[in-house]
Amino acid sequence: MNIDELYQTIILDHYREKHHSGLREPYDVQVHHVNPSCGDELTLRVHLDGDTIRDISYEGEGCSISQASTSVMTDLLIGDSTAHALDLHDKFLEMMQSQGRIEPDEDVFEDAIAFAGVSKFPARVKCALLGWSALRDATLQATAHQSDPSPAG
Amino acid sequence: MLDIARIRDDFPILQRRVGERPLVYLDSANTSQKPRQVVDAIAEHYLQHNANVARAMHLLGAEATEAFEGARRAVAAFINAGRPEEIVFTKNASEALNLAAHTLGSRLRPGDEVVISVMEHHSNIVPWQLACERSGATLRWFDVTDDGRLDLEGAVREDLINERTKVVSLTWVSNVLGTRNPVAEIAAQAHAVGAVMVVDASQAVPHQATDVVALGADLVAFTGHKMCGPTGIGVLWGRYELLAELPPYMGGGEMIEVVEMSRSTYAPPPHRFEAGTPPIAQAAGLHAAVDYLTSVGMDAIAAHEQNLTTYGLEKLGSIDGLVILGPTEAVDRGSALSFNLTGVHPHDVMQVLDSRGIAIRGGHHCARPLHKRLGHQSSTRASSYLYTTREEIDALADALVFTRDYFAPRFGG
Numbered sequence: 300m301n302i303d304e305l306y307q308t309i310i311l312d313h314y315r316e317k318h319h320s321g322l323r324e325p326y327d328v329q330v331h332h333v334n335p336s337c338g339d340e341l342t343l344r345v346h347l348d349g350d351t352i353r354d355i356s357y358e359g360e361g362c363s364i365s366q367a368s369t370s371v372m373t374d375l376l377i378g379d380s381t382a383h384a385l386d387l388h389d390k391f392l393e394m395m396q397s398q399g400r401i402e403p404d405e406d407v408f409e410d411a412i413a414f415a416g417v418s419k420f421p422a423r424v425k426c427a428l429l430g431w432s433a434l435r436d437a438t439l440q441a442t443a444h445q446s447d448p449s450p451a452g
Numbered sequence: 453m454l455d456i457a458r459i460r461d462d463f464p465i466l467q468r469r470v471g472e473r474p475l476v477y478l479d480s481a482n483t484s485q486k487p488r489q490v491v492d493a494i495a496e497h498y499l500q501h502n503a504n505v506a507r508a509m510h511l512l513g514a515e516a517t518e519a520f521e522g523a524r525r526a527v528a529a530f531i532n533a534g535r536p537e538e539i540v541f542t543k544n545a546s547e548a549l550n551l552a553a554h555t556l557g558s559r560l561r562p563g564d565e566v567v568i569s570v571m572e573h574h575s576n577i578v579p580w581q582l583a584c585e586r587s588g589a590t591l592r593w594f595d596v597t598d599d600g601r602l603d604l605e606g607a608v609r610e611d612l613i614n615e616r617t618k619v620v621s622l623t624w625v626s627n628v629l630g631t632r633n634p635v636a637e638i639a640a641q642a643h644a645v646g647a648v649m650v651v652d653a654s655q656a657v658p659h660q661a662t663d664v665v666a667l668g669a670d671l672v673a674f675t676g677h678k679m680c681g682p683t684g685i686g687v688l689w690g691r692y693e694l695l696a697e698l699p700p701y702m703g704g705g706e707m708i709e710v711v712e713m714s715r716s717t718y719a720p721p722p723h724r725f726e727a728g729t730p731p732i733a734q735a736a737g738l739h740a741a742v743d744y745l746t747s748v749g750m751d752a753i754a755a756h757e758q759n760l761t762t763y764g765l766e767k768l769g770s771i772d773g774l775v776i777l778g779p780t781e782a783v784d785r786g787s788a789l790s791f792n793l794t795g796v797h798p799h800d801v802m803q804v805l806d807s808r809g810i811a812i813r814g815g816h817h818c819a820r821p822l823h824k825r826l827g828h829q830s831s832t833r834a835s836s837y838l839y840t841t842r843e844e845i846d847a848l849a850d851a852l853v854f855t856r857d858y859f860a861p862r863f864g865g
Contacts, residue, residue, distance in 0.1 A: 302807040302858075306800075311859070337799050338816040338823070338830045360829040362799035363859065426799065 305420055306363065309413035313367035318374050323356035327441040332433040334425050339365050341429050345437040347445065350380050355434060364414075364423050369430030371410045381438050388435045395424045454756045459748065460839050462487035470809030476844045479811045481627055481655060481788045481835030483677045486741075490680055493740035497733045505732055506706060506723075516732055523735035523742075524722070530742045531672070532663040533689055540688040540695070540722040541730050545654040546575040548673035548688035549621075551725060552650050555698040556619050556671075557583030565616045567647075569594035569602060569633075570825050571626045574818040576652045580621060589618070596825060600629040600778035613641045621650035624667075625659070625786040628819045628833065629778025630761070632656070632785055639668035648694065654678055655786055658837070659757055661750040670694050676734060681741035685734035688725070695721035702727040745838075753838045757787040760836045760845060764789050767849045768834075773856050777831050787840075790817070790833040793852065796859040798832040804855040810848055 322329075326344035333340045339361030346354040355373045359366065376384045391411060394401045399419040403412040417427045460466050463485045468475040477485060497519055503512035505520045521536070528536040542548045557580075560566070566580050570593050584591045592612055595603040602622075607613065613620060620642040625632050639649040651669040656662065658679035664672050671694065676685040690698075700707055700718050704727030709717040718724045745753065762782040768774055768791055777790040793801055798814030805812055816823045816830045823830055834848055 302804055305803065306858075314859075336815065338820060339799075340829070362797035364799070366797075420803070423799070423803070 304416045305423070307413040307416060309371070309410050310363060310367040313370040313410070314363035317366060317370040319354075319356060319377065320358065320370065321356060322358050323354060326354065326356065327444060328437045330433050330437045330440070332429055332436070334361070334365070334429055336425070337362070339426060339429055341365070341369065341433050343369075343430065343433040343437055345434065345441050347381065347438075347441045350382065352376055352379055352381060352384055352438070357430070357433075359429075361429065362423075362426050364417055364426040365429045368411075368414060368427045369433075371413070372430050372434060375409055375411060376434065381442055384438055385435060388431050391431055392428065394418060395427055454748065454752050454838060456756075456839065456841055460841075462489065462744075463839055464488060466839060470806075473809035476810040476847050478834040478836065478840065478844060478848060479813050480837035480840070481678070481833065482813050483683070484658060484680050484837050485839065486682065486737075487680055487744050489744050490682065490737050490740045494682060494733050494737040497736040501736075502733070504729055519736045519739070520730060520732050523739035526739045526742045527687055528689075530662070530746065531657065531689060532665055534665065535692060537720070537722055538689055538692050538695065540690065540725045541735060542686040542688055542725075543684060543731065544677070544686040545652065545673045545675035546579075546686070548675075548686045549575050549650070549652060550579045551688055551701045552621070552671045552673065553579035553583045554701050556648055556650070557587055557589075558699055560584070560587035560589040560618055562588030563616060564589040564618045565592055565614070566590070567592050567594070567612055567617055567620045567642075569596070569622055571596050571600075571602070571629060571631065571819065571822045572621075572623055573627050573652065573654070574820070576621055576623060577821065580619075590616075594622070596629075596631075596822070598826075599780070600626070600631050600826070602631070602633050604634075613638075613645060613647065615645050617642065617645050617647040619648050619650060621652070623652040623654075624656040625653075625788075626778065626819075626822075627655045627788060628790045628817050628822055628831065630786040630788040630790075631778055634784075636666070636668045639670075643668070655788065658745075659786060660754040664689050676738040676741065679738075679741055680744055681738035682734045685731040685738050690721070692721065695725075698725075700724050700727075704728045706730070748838060756838060757836055757840075758782060760840055760842065761785060761787045761789070763842055764834070764836070764845045764848075767845055768852070771849060771852055771856070773860065774852065777826055777828060787836040788833055789835070790831040792828055792831050793856050794860070796855060798830045800859060801832045801852070801855050804858060805848070805851050808847075808851045808854075810851050812848070 326346045329344045341359035343357040395418045403415050414427050501515040503516040505517045524539045525536045642649040649669045650671045653674045657674040672689040677683040707727040773794045779785045802814035812834045814832045
């Protein structure tokens with residue numbers, strides 16, 4: 300197995316220098332997601348402005364795949380609409396579960412196309428999805444919170 | 453000295469290649485490989501002697517029963533148990549520890565204390581948490597020192613083992629740090645206050661001669677698959693007098709004496725704790741594993757591993773950017789070597805090593821509290837056994853330098 304197929308330059312670059320990392324104010328919702336099999340942990344905050352994702356901030360400990368995937372995701376989604384973010388989450392999930400069969404569209408995924416190779420390593424798919432799952436969870440909570448401003452239970 | 457080349461011939465899987473490279477299997481603390489003798493014994497059982505035990509009265513039933521009970525005798529002799537009835541077969545070590553926690557837990561009351569340690573595998577933490585939740589007892593634990601030894605002085609300061617202590621449950625050898633704990637000493641302290649001593653020996657029994665009587669414990673758990681045996685069979689050894697006073701764990705066939713619709717009476721140990729059809733072929737395999745290890749010699753295996761541990765600690769310890777978790781000297785220490793490469797996550801270490809045919813484990817090794825205590829989120833672990841060679845440790849060290857340079861810019865990656 301050629302590891303360069305997994306560890307694309309984009310992934311290593313983002314791992315060494317993460318974009319938008321650190322937890323910031325203000326935010327609407329904070330979530331904490333873990334990958335129990337390896338212990339990777341991620342705390343992620345979302346700040347919405349109407350339907351727009353104003354900020355995604357995060358702090359986590361994890362492997363290069365989970366860290367880089369979260370970093371790339373913030374580049375893609377900050378400033379974007381929540382609907383597009385959730386749609387992209389579903390497309391990314393589909394790509395990651397494709398075992399390398401889906402050829403990703405670079406216009407849609409930008410740097411995230413680097414993770415297409417990860418889908419051929421089943422043990423690492425969960426790593427690539429950690430940030431995206433946390434973002435989906437936080438976005439859905441924040442959206443629900445907006446439509447029902449009473450304190451969430 | 454072990455004839456490693458001859459031993460490796462008994463393990464066909466070690467001849468496998470991963471791409472261009474030979475397989476280097478350094479994950480034996482996770483599960484050991486199986487010699488041909490064990491696989492043959494299981495095949496022979498299924499192909500020639502298969503039947504259910506005890507209840508089948510025909511020839512094959514008698515042979516299957518003899519295979520199962522013969523394994524019990526062999527395991528008893530292997531760990532110097534007083535009598536074969538002290539050997540309870542379970543599914544694995546986790547089930548053995550759950551059996552211990554559940555049955556001892558039924559005697560716990562609010563105010564009672566159970567003592568474990570922060571270096572335990574989750575399977576020697578969670579069952580006691582559950583037992584304490586059910587009974588209202590309090591869970592306490594030994595801390596570790598920064599170099600990964602049990603903090604015995606801290607335990608004295610905190611009066612950890614006292615007249616309220618009802619159970620002390622400790623690992624003999626840490627699955628992460630390799631630390632070998634002074635079980636006999638702690639068992640004496642436990643007994644002095646009337647507590648029961650439980651030992652998780654999963655990482656000890658496969659690697660050294662075991663004498664449960666000298667160990668001084670009351671219950672000892674271990675598993676077959678880490679000692680050249682098959683998966684699906686574990687062992688709980690217990691002093692017979694203690695087993696005889698413990699209530700059943702699971703109910704069902706084989707564990708009863710007389711069943712009425714309103715109540716039942718239970719079989720004496722060990723069958724009281726073996727409800728349902730037991731792991732029969734697995735017992736035949738474990739018997740073969742015990743015979744195999746005995747023929748090689750447990751003292752020779754321990755000496756070989758001690759040698760490898762000394763070599764591995766020296767080799768890995770000299771890699772710039774590598775931090776070893778646990779004792780850095782091969783004293784009172786098993787062969788598990790856990791470490792971190794600064795700036796490289798264990799999952800990435802594992803992945804690069806895997807691409808070079810080296811099988812190790814990355815993660816928290818079912819010991820999250822221990823990692824947290826030592827300030828590591830997770831770690832990478834290499835673990836040896838009787839078939840491991842120095843050349844494999846060399847391959848590991850080379851691959852680690854490659855991995856470090858691949859990820860860490862400061863080393864030119």
